[in-house]
Amino acid sequence: MSASGPGDARVVVYAKPGCHLCEDALAVVAAVCSDQGATWREVDISGDAELMRIYGEQIPVTFVDGAQHDFWRVDPSRLAAALRP
Template sequence: MSTPRVVLYGRAGCHLCDEAREVVARVCADLGVAWTEYDIDDDPELQDRYAVEIPVTLVDGRQHDFWRVDESRLRAALGG
């Protein structure tokens, strides 16, 4: 299994997280890129770090977007 290139941090019940998840899932499926998601409410450190910015996406370990995921920008970052 490959290491995910995209990480999505969010929480349950967050409508922006739901929207971001749809974009990330679609782009990653189209490009054959692995991704994963973490619920910040499962980790106090993640809550402290990202509570006011979720959803947050990382690409290759670096913060890419927060609040909204721009599909074109994500595709470009992933080489698609």
């Protein structure tokens, strides 16, 4: 499954409401993407049974340029490096 396609955000975070790890990851992603000038978006998996089946035990799951990058936690240095040309 591809997390993003042409024209979509470079970083996609699969998350769900009430998840403290998701909140932490989203804050890191927002800060790093802002610093790097990269686009990002959040996908709420709570309303999608298939996404819950795939990612429910690993959220937050972070994709960069369509490839899975991290799960559970986001390392800001590692994410910044992945976003550099």
